[in-house]
Amino acid sequence: GEPSRGVPGSAAARAAGEKLTELADTLEPLLVYAWRRHLSAAIARMVADAEPSADHEGVFRVVGFADLVSFTALVRRLSEHQLVQVVQRFEALASEVIAAHGGRVIKTVGDEVLYVTIGTPPAAAIALDLVDAIKEDDILPKVRVGMASGQVVSRLGDVFGTTVNRASRLTAVARPNTVVVDDAVATALSSVSGFEMAQLPPRTLRGLGRITPWRLQRAGASGRRGRSDSGSATTT
Known part of the structure; x- marks a missing residue:
């Protein structure tokens, strides 16, 4: 039967998977940068909350x-x-x-x-x-x-x-x-x-x-x- 609404067909799913694979190397530096920013902010908050006072x-x-x-x-x-x-x-x-x-x-x-x-x-x-x-x-x-x-x-x-x-x-x-x-x-x-x-x-x-x-x-x-x-x- 027809695929459910909102669920891609097999051809569209394969095409999307191939495109994401192609973009993986390009996206990796951006993801690492975002992760570092979040980690830095979390560490800064933790240190600030642990001030001696x-x-x-x-x-x-x-x-x-x-x-x-x-x-x-x-x-x-x-x-x-x-x-x-x-x-x-x-x-x-x-x-x-x-x-x-x-x-x-x-x-x-x-x-x-x-x-x-x-x-x-x-x-x-x-x-x-x-x-x-x-x-x-x-x-x-x-x-x-x-x-x-x-x-x-x-x-x-x-x-x-x-x-x-x-x-x-x-x-x-x-x-x-x-x-x-x-x-x-x-x-x-x-x-x-x-x-x-x-x-x-x-x-x-x-x-x-x-x-x-x-x-x-x-x-x-x-x-x-x-x-x-x-x-x-x-x-x-």
Whole structure:
């Protein structure tokens, strides 16, 4: 009978096999290069997490939370199959963006992704790219991102501490399709081209006290960068 849809015929399979064999030598250097880059990044993270201070004060990280908006309502509306598609799409897209900027996915929990970076600019690029990518995706709802930087305790692949809690709380006050960061992140990005921050009204966050959040966005066409204390900033 006819071959099943999506399954190549014998002639096509042989042709594909021959072509892949021809390309093996050409692809080998590229595969080795990619493997070396991944290995180098893994070693760098392992060494950084094993800093002498890790057992006491922790290590410095920028922590980001990406959270799908109105996920509970989505759960009620979608079938189980559709919900699985949404979650898998979110996890795959987030992992791709985070890896592209050298970040590390700590964990994914349905509608939320927790990631860390060592540097602040990569974390900011991840957050903004995530918002843009998900905004253009037809399957996914809107997303919001919260970021904070400081000391974290790294254990068994997870991270803990006040910095992680602060990033999570900032995510909760962010509006859809926006990125909200703490003062430490805003200060670190104030002299970095490509980003600009607008100060938001101070907020009292449970367990963290009163902090000043900032809305992060890409620099405008004028190339303006740094922090703006304009009172016209949108509140969360």
